[in-house]
Amino acid sequence: MTFLFRKSVLFKKVCFLLIILSLAGCSNPNSNAIRFGLASAPISLDPRFATDATSARINRLLYQRLVDFDEHFRAVPSLAEWELLGDRHYRFKLRDQGRLFQSGEKLTANDVKATYDYILDADNVSPHRGALLNISNIAVVDSNTIDFFLKNADPLFPGYLVIGIVPERVAKQGLVLNKRSLGSGQFKYIDWPSNDHLIIERHRDKQRVEFIHVQDATVRVLKLIRGEIDLFQNDLPKELVRYLENRESIHVEHCQGSNFSYLGFNLEDPLLKDRRVRQAIAHALDKKSLIQYLLGGETISANTLLTPDHWAGLKSASSYEFNLEKSRQLLKSAGYDNSHPLLLEYKTSSDPFRIRIATIIQQQLAEAGIKVKLRSFDWATFYGDIKAGRFQMYSLSWVGINSPDIFRYVFHSASVPPKGANRGRYNNALVDTLIDQIESTPDVQVRINGYQQLQQQLLLDLPYVPLWYEEHFMAANDNISGYQLVKDGNYDGLNDVMKKL
Amino acid sequence: MFRIILARLVSTVIVVFGVASLVFLLIHFVPGDPVDMMLGENAQMADREALRESLGLNRPVGIQLLHYFSNLLQGDLGTSLHSREPVVQMLAERLPATAELAMASLLISCLIAFPLGIIAALNKGKTWDKTAMGVSLLGVSIPNFLLGPVLILIFSIYLGWLPVSGREGLDSMVLPAITLGTALAAVLSRMIRSTLLEVLQEDFIRTARAKGDSHYQVVIRHALPNAMLPIITLLGLQLGVLLGGAVITETVFSWPGIGKLTIDSIMKRDYPVVQGCVLLISLTYVIVNMLTDLLYAWIDPRIRLGQ
Numbered sequence: 001m002t003f004l005f006r007k008s009v010l011f012k013k014v015c016f017l018l019i020i021l022s023l024a025g026c027s028n029p030n031s032n033a034i035r036f037g038l039a040s041a042p043i044s045l046d047p048r049f050a051t052d053a054t055s056a057r058i059n060r061l062l063y064q065r066l067v068d069f070d071e072h073f074r075a076v077p078s079l080a081e082w083e084l085l086g087d088r089h090y091r092f093k094l095r096d097q098g099r100l101f102q103s104g105e106k107l108t109a110n111d112v113k114a115t116y117d118y119i120l121d122a123d124n125v126s127p128h129r130g131a132l133l134n135i136s137n138i139a140v141v142d143s144n145t146i147d148f149f150l151k152n153a154d155p156l157f158p159g160y161l162v163i164g165i166v167p168e169r170v171a172k173q174g175l176v177l178n179k180r181s182l183g184s185g186q187f188k189y190i191d192w193p194s195n196d197h198l199i200i201e202r203h204r205d206k207q208r209v210e211f212i213h214v215q216d217a218t219v220r221v222l223k224l225i226r227g228e229i230d231l232f233q234n235d236l237p238k239e240l241v242r243y244l245e246n247r248e249s250i251h252v253e254h255c256q257g258s259n260f261s262y263l264g265f266n267l268e269d270p271l272l273k274d275r276r277v278r279q280a281i282a283h284a285l286d287k288k289s290l291i292q293y294l295l296g297g298e299t300i301s302a303n304t305l306l307t308p309d310h311w312a313g314l315k316s317a318s319s320y321e322f323n324l325e326k327s328r329q330l331l332k333s334a335g336y337d338n339s340h341p342l343l344l345e346y347k348t349s350s351d352p353f354r355i356r357i358a359t360i361i362q363q364q365l366a367e368a369g370i371k372v373k374l375r376s377f378d379w380a381t382f383y384g385d386i387k388a389g390r391f392q393m394y395s396l397s398w399v400g401i402n403s404p405d406i407f408r409y410v411f412h413s414a415s416v417p418p419k420g421a422n423r424g425r426y427n428n429a430l431v432d433t434l435i436d437q438i439e440s441t442p443d444v445q446v447r448i449n450g451y452q453q454l455q456q457q458l459l460l461d462l463p464y465v466p467l468w469y470e471e472h473f474m475a476a477n478d479n480i481s482g483y484q485l486v487k488d489g490n491y492d493g494l495n496d497v498m499k500k501l
Numbered sequence: 502m503f504r505i506i507l508a509r510l511v512s513t514v515i516v517v518f519g520v521a522s523l524v525f526l527l528i529h530f531v532p533g534d535p536v537d538m539m540l541g542e543n544a545q546m547a548d549r550e551a552l553r554e555s556l557g558l559n560r561p562v563g564i565q566l567l568h569y570f571s572n573l574l575q576g577d578l579g580t581s582l583h584s585r586e587p588v589v590q591m592l593a594e595r596l597p598a599t600a601e602l603a604m605a606s607l608l609i610s611c612l613i614a615f616p617l618g619i620i621a622a623l624n625k626g627k628t629w630d631k632t633a634m635g636v637s638l639l640g641v642s643i644p645n646f647l648l649g650p651v652l653i654l655i656f657s658i659y660l661g662w663l664p665v666s667g668r669e670g671l672d673s674m675v676l677p678a679i680t681l682g683t684a685l686a687a688v689l690s691r692m693i694r695s696t697l698l699e700v701l702q703e704d705f706i707r708t709a710r711a712k713g714d715s716h717y718q719v720v721i722r723h724a725l726p727n728a729m730l731p732i733i734t735l736l737g738l739q740l741g742v743l744l745g746g747a748v749i750t751e752t753v754f755s756w757p758g759i760g761k762l763t764i765d766s767i768m769k770r771d772y773p774v775v776q777g778c779v780l781l782i783s784l785t786y787v788i789v790n791m792l793t794d795l796l797y798a799w800i801d802p803r804i805r806l807g808q
Contacts, residue, residue, distance in 0.1 A: 125551045127539065127540040127552075178585055179584075179586070194594065196667070218650050219650065219755065222654070222657065225658060226661070378768060380538055381533050384532045385532065
């Protein structure tokens with residue numbers, strides 16, 4: 001027994017010594033690399049399968065796509081220019097330069113066809129198949145030219161061809177590139193040593209970029225301050241952004257975003273199907289204060305799903321101003337007052353920042369005499385409830401909206417889940433007709449006018465109370481330059497970012 | 502000894518079977534659909550069904566459970582619904598990180614708890630005792646999500662000695678190990694104090710003193726070894742907890758361990774990964790407990806000889 005005890009004392013001493021020694025030899029990872037902090041780790045580097053925002057943003061760096069979007073969300077050529085040969089026949093011509101895969105092979109029309117054929121094959125269960133079902137056939141004309149034939153005419157069609165192109169042999173052999181990448185983008189894949197650490201390298205100057213997943217927001221900030229990461233984008237509470245803004249060696253930049261936040265209602269609910277109630281809620285919200293004190297920076301108040309500078313966005317709109325008196329009047333006309341107040345249940349996710357926003361909205365609505373019971377759930381439960389229509393009121397955001405066909409998906413009466421995302425069971429014959437009419441006309445100007453009218457109607461009806469387009473921001477150490485934020489929040493700024501050593 | 506091991510193995514199988522079935526059913530019955538989590542809303546109904554079928558999620562839960570156990574018997578834990586990686590591989594990647602952190606924090610907790618507990622026991626009721634127990638109360642009261650960032654602020658930001666988070670070299674283990682270790686040390690030092698106080702009342706201590714042993718010899722040679730049984734029990738339990746993954750500490754320090762993997766997979770409703778994690782955690786508990794029992798038998802002949 002004594003021996004055992006002595007041995008264990010010795011063991012502890014040795015271990016203690018080891019720890020002290022290791023303190024002296026602090027490791028220093030590759031300091032030339034630019035380390036980019038992520039709030040959530042990427043899941044898949046295969047553009048045919050990735051659906052989460054982080055993977056999609058990283059895949060933009062590793063792969064090229066046929067089509068991209070400009071600042072007004074119009075489809076513009078990226079890897080290929082297109083022409084309309086018949087109303088259901090598009091011809092894409094690949095550009096001459098910059099078409100090399102990481103392996104050294106040239107990207108050809110065969111690779112494009114193989115990628116899209118793979119997605120369209122139902123057996124491969126790609127999540128992107130649904131958006132491409134309008135394609136009836138894809139034909140390679142020559143190595144630089146490819147034809148897409150559609151089932152129905154669709155002037156928005158090029159905007160769907162935004163999936164990264166993988167080499168033909170990968171698609172033909174049925175390989176899934178979850179944990180590696182063989183793209184032709186500005187970056188090449190180097191290594192993914194652990195789930196929390198992905199390394200890529202810029203072709204042009206061999207600049208390495210390491211993505212480091214740091215889930216906790218405070219720790220991400222502390223890592224930036226200590227220089228363990230060089231920059232990160234978004235996903236930080238306002239007070240931490242302010243804290244960083246006040247630090248000397250760190251610069252913070254803001255930019256307007258396009259992600260649309262809203263309050264959604266269940267329109268089959270006996271209380272909320274009354275439009276006056278929804279309008280009363282809209283008038284009771286002091287969005288200006290919320291934006292000023294909680295969201296800040298470049299966050300702007302929203303009237304509709306599309307930003308005003310979207311080609312189909314609402315150019316001028318009279319929004320619901322903050323007016324408690326008007327709100328109370330509307331409630332009174334709907335039959336509610338202090339003795340008989342409106343009681344609502346408000347569901348939100350368990351994200352602390354979302355709960356904070358919800359709490360403030362709860363407080364603001366209370367001032368108009370609306371009593372709100374707040375309930376927060378983990379994301380999967382919350383999302384399940386929203387889809388199933390088990391809610392009265394909830395708040396969420398639409399992320400990465402480029403195409404105005406979102407209106408059919410969200411507001412058409414035929415789009416109730418699981419067919420679409422009309423979660424509030426909104427049913428307005430006028431809106432349905434407008435959407436059908438807009439989508440049946442090929443004339444862009446007529447479409448734009450139609451979308452204006454549609455959005456005015458939605459603003460009047462309020463199936464959603466529009467809240468705001470949340471800003472994007474980035475924080476970086478002062479030795480980092482050239483990172484440009486963009487409206488949809490992607491990481492394309494990494495194409496030009498530089499690090500001073 | 503052989504009978505002890507055999508009995509333990511049988512109970513291990515029963516416990517693991519029970520835990521695995523319970524978790525399987527619970528995770529399938531909580532709301533939230535993994536297919537939704539994977540495809541988002543843009544997917545068509547037919548694609549959802551196709552994915553559900555390709556993942557085997559369209560079959561009745563009973564059949565899925567049977568399928569799961571038949572695979573389990575062949576050592577196949579399945580593949581992640583999201584990353585499509587084999588679950589065994591994911592666990593094998595995470596286990597070293599968790600084990601490393603568990604051992605380091607247990608070591609730190611011993612380094613803190615033994616001196617504290619002994620000092621407190623030998624100075625019962627005096628200032629030393631009160632200070633030591635005050636320190637341990639503090640240790641158990643500070644939650645890890647606070648202690649972690651405070652330690653980072655002091656040792657990484659102000660002093661610049663240690664990395665903030667991540668798992669790059671031994672130095673990155675120090676702060677998470679201290680964070681976990683202090684909380685454990687608090688409980689452990691109280692246990693050491695109380696059992697030591699009890700043992701110090703025993704006749705053989707008086708005999709040892711009467712023989713002329715020094716104070717140091719009495720405590721280290723006679724009292725402490727005899728106080729070890731309950732302490733080892735507690736250490737075993739703590740090791741079990743630690744090997745099950747320390748979710749908060751792992752999250753704060755971006756430590757790629759089992760706890761974080763479990764929570765992440767629950768959030769994503771990644772059924773096979775959740776099941777794999779829980780199976781591993783329950784197995785670890787059972788094994789650590791079994792080893793503790795064996796250690797008992799080895800240390801204390803009364804148990805070994807069945808008296």
